[in-house]
Amino acid sequence: MDxxxxxxxPNRRTLLELLAExxxxxxxxxxxxxxxxxxxxxxxxxxxxxxxxxxxxxDGQRRIYALRGAGLAEIDQWIERYRRFWAxxxxxxxxxxxSRHDPTTHPDE
Numbered sequence: 001m002d003x004x005x006x007x008x009x010p011n012r013r014t015l016l017e018l019l020a021e022x023x024x025x026x027x028x029x030x031x032x033x034x035x036x037x038x039x040x041x042x043x044x045x046x047x048x049x050x051x052x053x054x055x056x057x058x059d060g061q062r063r064i065y066a067l068r069g070a071g072l073a074e075i076d077q078w079i080e081r082y083r084r085f086w087a088x089x090x091x092x093x094x095x096x097x098x099s100r101h102d103p104t105t106h107p108d109e
Contacts, residue, residue, distance in 0.1 A: 001047055001050060001051055002051065002074075003051045003052065003053060003071065003072075003074050003075055004074075004075070004078075005051075006047055006048055006050075006051035006053055007053070007075065009044070009047075011033060011036060011040075011041075011044050012044045012047065012048055014032075014033065015029060015033075015041075015044055015045065015048060015054075015065075016048065016053060016054075016067065018032055019054060019065060019066060019067040020067055022066075023064050023065060023066035023067075024064070024065055025059070025062045025063065025064050025065070026041070026042070026045065026056075026062065026063045026064075026065060027062065029041055029045070029065065045065060051071065052068060052070070052071035053067070053068055053071040053072065054066065054067055054068055054071070055068050
């Protein structure tokens with residue numbers, strides 16, 4: 001499974017968001033997704049690992065998962081083509097907001 005298929009699933013995106021905050025044990029990740037069983041979370045983590053988005057290391061009986069920044073590079077490269085559109089829209093928004101703001105008036109008056 002490629003990275004795009006891996007991140008297409010909402011529960012896997014949630015796991016990535018949690019791991020973006022820092023590494024976590026598998027049990028902690030399971031606890032954050034109470035609507036999913038432990039085997040379901042394990043399957044999602046396996047898919048993310050196979051796609052190169054997360055890595056795992058043993059810590060005694062626990063498995064600690066961490067985000068792999070390098071695994072996100074493929075997504076970043078794909079998004080790069082579209083950043084120029086975002087930048088242009090942000091500049092347009094800034095200009096629009098600036099044109100609506102009249103520094104000579106005060107809302108409290």
